[in-house]
Amino acid sequence: MTTPTVLTRWADGLARHGARCAVKSSAREVSYEELAGRVAGYQAAFEGVGPADPVLISCADPVEVIAAVLGCTAASRTFAPVDPRLPATVLDGVLATLRPGAVVADAPGRAALAERELPDGARLVRPEELEPRAWSAEAWQRSGPEDRGYVYFTSGTTGRPKGIRGSLRAVHHFVDWEIAEFGIGAGTRVSQLTSPGFDAFLRDAFAPLCAGGTVCASPAGGTPVGEGLARWLTENEVEVLHCVPTLFRTLRSAGLTPGSFPALRAVLLAGEPLHPSDVAWWRGLFGGGKELVNLYGPSETTMTKLFHRTTEEDAHARLVPVGRPLPGVSARVLTGPGDPPDALGEVEIEVPFPLLGYLGDDEWRGTATTHRTGDLGRFRPDGTLELYGRRDQQVKVHGVRVDLGEVENALRGRPGVQDVCAAAVTEDVTTALVAYVVAPDVSDADLRAHAAQRLAPGLVPSVFVRMAAIPRTLNGKVERRSLPKVALRRSAEAAEPPKGPTETGIAAIWSEILGLADIGRDDDFTLLGGDSLAIARLMDRVRHEYRVDLPLRAFLQDPTVAGLAAAVTDRTAGSGS
Structure with missing residues (x-):
């Protein structure tokens, strides 16, 4: 079907804001005109790909992900972005399920795919070899390309990649709402801290790009946390922050004051529960001057479908509601006959556009326009929705x-x-x-x-x-x-304990971040479960505690307590402090 999409909305802004910065990252700034040249280049690269063959996008550079997505949209090709950091077994499952006709991969993306076998005839597009092409905003405005949508993969409950299909019409519905609801316009700076492998990446990119604003992409070294996140928000003059509450909470260690983030006016949180203590801390600093908004919506229904602007009452409530539906959206709580209006039941969402279900044989729980989320909720007397966890979180003890x-x-x-x-x-x-x-x-x-x-x-x-x-x-x-096994106990005899005050201090930081006791001096941080966000938190804590600016590569060369302590000691000695 042909329908106005983010492509035509973006092209409208392109005609007016060509010289304006579209995407700003630590590596470069890309104008709307430069981005358009890359979009046209990708569009041309996909013309030889079969219309029914999806395009896999495996890039670490957000500029290339955005340009490739728009290029797919212009060429009427289904796009499927993935994070190059995906485990090899998951990536194998994605390739087997998707069977792409083309793969866009920058250097990190190609490294991830190096030992994977691509489908026969799949075209590999290297962003660094792509030639920008001439473009016409008017042509994109008039083209009305067929909406072949996208696929995003989630691990589901089994760990097997599950492809969630979505439409550009659904993205357009959300983008229109957010632009109007939060006053995003020409020059508005919006954060882009989401992995390209999640559909929220589209939210972070197209809310500003369809309004003439600027996407502020996270640094190439990874998502900043704590003091690093606070510094990044300030330096980039971010006005609208999108992130998950876990990342938002790292700002508690950043020493914020009521004068922090003069440009910031709204924080939009999604992906996990927002707690009353989060609201109390934020409002204690900024009052109602910087909005804190709770968002809710499963990927199956395309990003946010309910929202709640938090209030002072939420700081003292039992839990923070997810609020009321977006225009055209309905939310229901499925309860039994005779149950009271505030009874607990499964949440069902109905949307004003077709839902495309899953890729393959996964069962869809709903209809062509409804989805049963698996989340348990109830309505408050004022009509706002509260969530109480997952339907499949019911167990017997x-x-x-x-x-x-x-x-x-x-x-x-x-x-x-x-x-x-x-x-x-x-x-x-x-x-x-x-x-x-x-x-x-x-x-x-x-x-x-x-x-x-x-x-x-x-x-x-x-x-x-x-x-x-x-x-x-x-x-x-x-x-x-x-989650650690309850019966598992780390034995002090199983590992050599830290030596000296620096190793002891660093081991204590590891213990806090990883939730483990008896950290040994030769334990490997990543083997103990430290993921990329945990590593970022660790480096932020070390920077704060020891006042050294330690490069990430120094830690990755020897990710042990002893190795990190030695790097800190060497850096401190080298600085003369």
Whole structure:
């Protein structure tokens, strides 16, 4: 079908803002006109690809991802962006499911694909060899290319890549709303901190680009956290920040003041629950001067579908609602006959455009315009929606049905609890309800007493496991497979303890970030579960604690406690401090 899309909306702005900066990164600034030349180059490169053959985009450079996506749109080709950092087994699954007719890959993307076998006849497009082409904004405005949409992959519950299909019409619906709702216009600077492998990348890119604004892309070295994130936001004069709450919370260590971020006016958070403590901290600094907005919407329905502008009341509430639907969207809670209006049930979302389901044989839970999300929710008396975790988070412990989301929300209500994840853990023939908690100043007894006052018998966790942070995927969701086993205990005899004050201090930082005790001097940070976000947090803490600007490569050469301590010592000695 032909319909106005982000391509025609972007082309409208291109005609007016050609010389304006479209994408700003640490490496370069790209104007709308320069971006258009690359879009035309990609469009020409895809003309020889079969119309039914999707294009896989595996690039670390956000400029190339954006240009390739627009080029696919102009050439009426389905696009499927992936993160080059995907594990090899996942990437194999993506290739087998997608069967692309062309692959766009920069150097990191080609490195990821180096040992993968591409489908027969698949064309490899190298961005550095792409020649910009002549372009016409009027031609893109008039063309009305067929909407062949996109595919984004998620691991699903089995770990097998599941391809979620979406339409450009759906993206256009969201982009129009965000531009109008938050006053995004010519020159507005919007953050781009999302992995290209998640559909929120399209939100971060096209909300500013379709309004004549500027995409501020994260540094090439990775997503900044803590002090680094605060500095990046300030230096780039970001006005609208999109991110997950986990990343947002790292700003707590940045020493913010009411005068921080003079350009920032709105923070839009999605991908995981926003907590009342987040609202209390932010409003304590900025009052209502910098909006904090809670967004909700599964990838199956294309990005945000409900939103809530937080208020002072949310800082003291049991949980922060996800709010009300966007124009044209409906949300329902599926309950049983005779249930009260505020009963808990599965959330179903209906949208004003076709939903395309999954790629392959995965079962779609809904209709052509509805999707049953698997999330449990209830409506407040004022009509706003609250979420209570996943429908599939219901387990049985000692014969009692337990909703893990209910347990998590009860514990989050205890002051001092920063994050929590509940799970049923089985060892031999015994099953226990376990709460993994980030609550350094709250005792187990206090947590148990708090839970006992709010939960029915059988729903109070019997074991509390202390974590420095709940492990999460790149898009901010809990990575349950990475939670430590309750019976697993690290033995002091199993590893050589740290030597000297620097190693001891660094081991303590590792323990906080990884949630593990008895860190040895020769332990490898990545083998203990440290992902890219954890590494960024580690380097930020080391920079803060030891006042050294240590390059990432110095750590990656020897990612052990001893190696990092030696690098810190050498750097300190070299600086004369």
